[in-house]
Amino acid sequence: MRAAILQNSPSQQAGRARQTGLAERVFRIRESGILVVLVVFVAVTTGVQPRFLDAANIQFVLVDTTTFALLALGETMVVISRNVDLSVGSVVGLSAYLSADLFASHPGIPIPVVFLAGLGIGLACGIANGIMVAAGRVPSLVVTLATLYIIRGLDILIVGGNEVDANQLPNAFLDIPKDTIGGIPDIAIAAAVVIAIGAYYLRTYRSGRDLYAIGSNPDAARLAGLPAGRRVFTAFAVSGAIAGLAGVLWAAQYGTINSTAGTGYELQVVSAVVVGGVAIFGGSGTATGAAIGALLLTTISSALYVLGISSFWDQAIWGFLLLLAIALDQTITERLTSALRKRRTRHE
Amino acid sequence: MDAAGSGPKEQTETAAVLELRHAAKSFGAVRALIDGSVELRPGEVHALLGENGAGKSTLVKILAGVHQPDAGTLTVNGQEVTLHGPAAARGAGIAVIYQEPTLFPDLTVAENMFIGRQPLGRGRRIDRRAMDDEAAATFTRLGVPLDPARIARGLSIADQQVVEIGKALSLDARVIVMDEPTAALSAAEVDRLFDVIRTLKAQGAAILFISHRLEEVFAICQTVTVMRDGRHVLTSDLAGLTAKDLVRAMVGRELADRPPETAGTAHGDPVLTVERLTREGVFTDISLTVRSGEIVALAGLVGSGRSEVARAVFGIDRYDAGQVTVNGKPLKKASPTRAMTAGIGFVPEDRRQQGLVMDMSVQQNVALASLGNLEKGGIIRASAERAMASDWATRLKIKYGRLTDPVSMLSGGNQQKVVLAKWLGRKPRVLIVDEPTRGIDVGTKAEVHHLLTELARGGVGILMISSELPEVLGVSDRILVMREGTLVAEFSHADASEEAVMSAAMGQQDTQQDTGNGAEREASL
Numbered sequence: 001m002r003a004a005i006l007q008n009s010p011s012q013q014a015g016r017a018r019q020t021g022l023a024e025r026v027f028r029i030r031e032s033g034i035l036v037v038l039v040v041f042v043a044v045t046t047g048v049q050p051r052f053l054d055a056a057n058i059q060f061v062l063v064d065t066t067t068f069a070l071l072a073l074g075e076t077m078v079v080i081s082r083n084v085d086l087s088v089g090s091v092v093g094l095s096a097y098l099s100a101d102l103f104a105s106h107p108g109i110p111i112p113v114v115f116l117a118g119l120g121i122g123l124a125c126g127i128a129n130g131i132m133v134a135a136g137r138v139p140s141l142v143v144t145l146a147t148l149y150i151i152r153g154l155d156i157l158i159v160g161g162n163e164v165d166a167n168q169l170p171n172a173f174l175d176i177p178k179d180t181i182g183g184i185p186d187i188a189i190a191a192a193v194v195i196a197i198g199a200y201y202l203r204t205y206r207s208g209r210d211l212y213a214i215g216s217n218p219d220a221a222r223l224a225g226l227p228a229g230r231r232v233f234t235a236f237a238v239s240g241a242i243a244g245l246a247g248v249l250w251a252a253q254y255g256t257i258n259s260t261a262g263t264g265y266e267l268q269v270v271s272a273v274v275v276g277g278v279a280i281f282g283g284s285g286t287a288t289g290a291a292i293g294a295l296l297l298t299t300i301s302s303a304l305y306v307l308g309i310s311s312f313w314d315q316a317i318w319g320f321l322l323l324l325a326i327a328l329d330q331t332i333t334e335r336l337t338s339a340l341r342k343r344r345t346r347h348e
Numbered sequence: 349m350d351a352a353g354s355g356p357k358e359q360t361e362t363a364a365v366l367e368l369r370h371a372a373k374s375f376g377a378v379r380a381l382i383d384g385s386v387e388l389r390p391g392e393v394h395a396l397l398g399e400n401g402a403g404k405s406t407l408v409k410i411l412a413g414v415h416q417p418d419a420g421t422l423t424v425n426g427q428e429v430t431l432h433g434p435a436a437a438r439g440a441g442i443a444v445i446y447q448e449p450t451l452f453p454d455l456t457v458a459e460n461m462f463i464g465r466q467p468l469g470r471g472r473r474i475d476r477r478a479m480d481d482e483a484a485a486t487f488t489r490l491g492v493p494l495d496p497a498r499i500a501r502g503l504s505i506a507d508q509q510v511v512e513i514g515k516a517l518s519l520d521a522r523v524i525v526m527d528e529p530t531a532a533l534s535a536a537e538v539d540r541l542f543d544v545i546r547t548l549k550a551q552g553a554a555i556l557f558i559s560h561r562l563e564e565v566f567a568i569c570q571t572v573t574v575m576r577d578g579r580h581v582l583t584s585d586l587a588g589l590t591a592k593d594l595v596r597a598m599v600g601r602e603l604a605d606r607p608p609e610t611a612g613t614a615h616g617d618p619v620l621t622v623e624r625l626t627r628e629g630v631f632t633d634i635s636l637t638v639r640s641g642e643i644v645a646l647a648g649l650v651g652s653g654r655s656e657v658a659r660a661v662f663g664i665d666r667y668d669a670g671q672v673t674v675n676g677k678p679l680k681k682a683s684p685t686r687a688m689t690a691g692i693g694f695v696p697e698d699r700r701q702q703g704l705v706m707d708m709s710v711q712q713n714v715a716l717a718s719l720g721n722l723e724k725g726g727i728i729r730a731s732a733e734r735a736m737a738s739d740w741a742t743r744l745k746i747k748y749g750r751l752t753d754p755v756s757m758l759s760g761g762n763q764q765k766v767v768l769a770k771w772l773g774r775k776p777r778v779l780i781v782d783e784p785t786r787g788i789d790v791g792t793k794a795e796v797h798h799l800l801t802e803l804a805r806g807g808v809g810i811l812m813i814s815s816e817l818p819e820v821l822g823v824s825d826r827i828l829v830m831r832e833g834t835l836v837a838e839f840s841h842a843d844a845s846e847e848a849v850m851s852a853a854m855g856q857q858d859t860q861q862d863t864g865n866g867a868e869r870e871a872s873l
Binding site: 204205206209210212213215216217219220221223224225226279283284333336337339340 | 433434435438450451452453454455459463464465466468472473474476498499501502503
């Protein structure tokens with residue numbers, strides 16, 4: 001399929017400009033590639049165990065995907081700019097505990113206020129990351145690896161051996177992940193809207209395009225006078241804020257929050273982003289792709305569970321998918337480069 | 349080929365749109381530009397000529413706002429300006445097209461042109477249609493139908509330049525500086541670029557055109573500025589000048605500072621034979637021989653393929669055809685390890701990146717290529733390493749604090765000696781040195797020259813790549829000249845002159861027939 005699309009260019013050259021660029025078509029291919037994997041996976045699993053497509057299981061998968069896909073949106077912004085945010089798991093943990101603790105210590109506090117608090121906590125963490133990366137010029141891998149531990153340490157310091165459990169939380173809060181419209185969880189719909197807005201922003205606003213430019217060629221971005229530092233800072237702040245929000249959702253979803261909440265989440269999020277077709281060295285990829293990547297990974301976990309396969313395979317398959325995604329990414333880039341090299345748009 | 353066919357002489361007395369006067373710029377102790385001046389007028393293509401290291405690039409970077417001059421004035425449209433950065437230069441209407449443009453490979457062509465200032469529609473959203481249309485219109489104006497919606501990845505360098513030129517046009521640049529735009533282009537692409545330049549000129553742009561190819565200068569430019577050793581030498585109408593005049597202005601240094609000696613020993617058997625070496629698109633049919641005790645210089649302009657040949661011979665880069673023989677034994681392709689075992693040493697062009705491990709100590713760097721001799725049971729003996737390093741440091745007069753200091757603490761000249769020591773420790777039969785004295789001071793330079801001749805006397809065959817003509821003429825027994833990936837001329841030590849070598853390197857042999865001293869030339873290689 002891909003080869004055919006790459007090779008059909010000569011006939012299409014005549015009507016240039018107006019039609020969808022080859023580039024965008026290939027991005028779409030990258031996304032449709034994982035969609036195909038997703039469909040095949042669902043089909044095979046359902047064939048073996050029809051229960052997999054039960055309404056309850058679909059709901060379960062979608063709720064699980066929600067926090068994950070939201071985090072992938074923030075991570076996508078960061079990765080596109082040739083950075084990485086490894087602190088999201090710790091931010092989720094801190095925000096989850098602190099927001100749940102608000103209910104425990106201030107009974108009757110309005111739910112939106114708690115969401116705002118979670119968002120604020122995440123934003124603060126993101127701003128700290130952003131300042132160190134953008135102003136301090138420290139590689140983001142190092143900065144966010146450090147904040148991963150620092151924030152987790154802070155979390156443990158605050159939580160100690162405590163935990164907040166479901167009966168300290170208002171039912172209205174615990175019901176948030178359970179509410180559905182037409183069988184689809186409300187929060188999944190809300191997340192889809194947020195991700196769509198994020199994807200649209202990245203595609204159609206100057207500041208969004210700047211992120212791609214910065215990730216594609218940082219030196220050229222500087223020469224072009226783009227405000228690279230400010231853009232990267234913003235990406236980290238947004239990623240942090242989303243992680244804060246995701247922490248509150250996490251609390252609602254699980255009900256029991258101790259100091260280990262969200263541990264290891266960051267690597268799952270980065271995996272989803274890469275599997276979703278975002279280039280790990282920046283410059284290309286979409287938030288939609290990353291969200292589909294998150295959906296695929298959650299679906300796989302669920303399928304293995306439904307099929308009664310050991311969760312060891314879960315991790316092994318994730319790792320395998322990751323390798324596959326990276327290999328595919330490189331192959332596509334190489335093919336694309338050589339195809340584009342041959343493609344001359346002049347009339348000769 | 350010569351000046352005769354150049355365009356009609358333009359005696360416009362229009363005011364200069366850009367004037368740079370007496371600009372100077374130093375980097376540490378290196379005075380890259382001492383007195384640079386240039387004056388550009390609308391509708392005029394102005395050539396900037398000079399040898400490598402004459403200060404052209406520094407001057408360009410001053411115009412681009414990348415470097416801020418230490419002295420001198422820059423006037424744009426009659427107003428004195430200071431360019432604090434690339435953005436300021438753009439704001440002043442100056443656009444610079446580099447030899448290898450830096451685009452965003454993942455963005456579309458149109459977006460590359462408009463990044464950061466894309467046309468906006470309602471709600472501050474990017475209006476892609478308007479952006480693509482404007483890009484397409486610009487390309488039509490330039491007569492080059494590039495697809496604005498394709499991504500930049502995979503564009504040829506020629507097309508990348510067109511994108512940069514399109515960007516300059518869409519920015520309404522009045523001054524367009526082209527830094528060796530033709531160096532990486534094929535003949536057809538050069539023709540197309542010239543069409544674009546003529547269009548720009550007709551539309552009233554002032555263009556500064558830098559090229560090492562004199563026939564191009566005569567084909568497209570009306571006026572010329574020549575620089576030498578960081579100074580302005582000459583500004584003139586091109587009409588009335590010959591290629592010979594320009595070459596003389598470029599190399600006209602006093603010939604007294606020519607390093608004197610050559611090894612002067614009788615040369616033995618060939619130690620390095622290269623036969624019809626070809627790497628497609630990089631160099632073609634390179635055949636050469638280096639004998640024991642002989643220093644052979646590979647001269648030519650930057651980008652003529654000299655370093656690439658050296659890298660292929662040593663096995664760093666692959667080659668498509670040909671054979672390298674060392675001491676009568678054919679060498680396996682693309683294996684530096686085999687090349688080293690066969691007896692080749694290679695001192696690369698960029699000692700900081702390729703020649704040394706900057707964070708490692710002096711002694712570790714010296715020992716790096718000889719670890720096989722220093723280890724015992726897989727463990728490197730520090731005492732042997734130290735002894736070897738200290739021995740070579742004495743022999744090469746390396747100035748250092750302690751042998752355990754990081755090599756980055758040494759001066760450039762002493763670093764270069766460390767690289768040499770590293771290879772000499774292996775007792776090579778053949779030594780390839782790429783720009784052995786670049787960026788090192790005069791005293792150390794002489795020492796390096798002396799060292800090379802000493803080595804040759806000891807029977808080592810040396811292949812030296814150098815862009816410095818006095819070095820080429822002074823040190824080597826034979827001089828091979830490369831141009832655009834092929835060997836174009838060969839001179840013996842006695843027959844060579846700066847002008848003859850320079851002319852061959854620039855493709856101007858014909859005009860030099862009279863001064864060539866009957867140089868033996870390979871008719872067609």
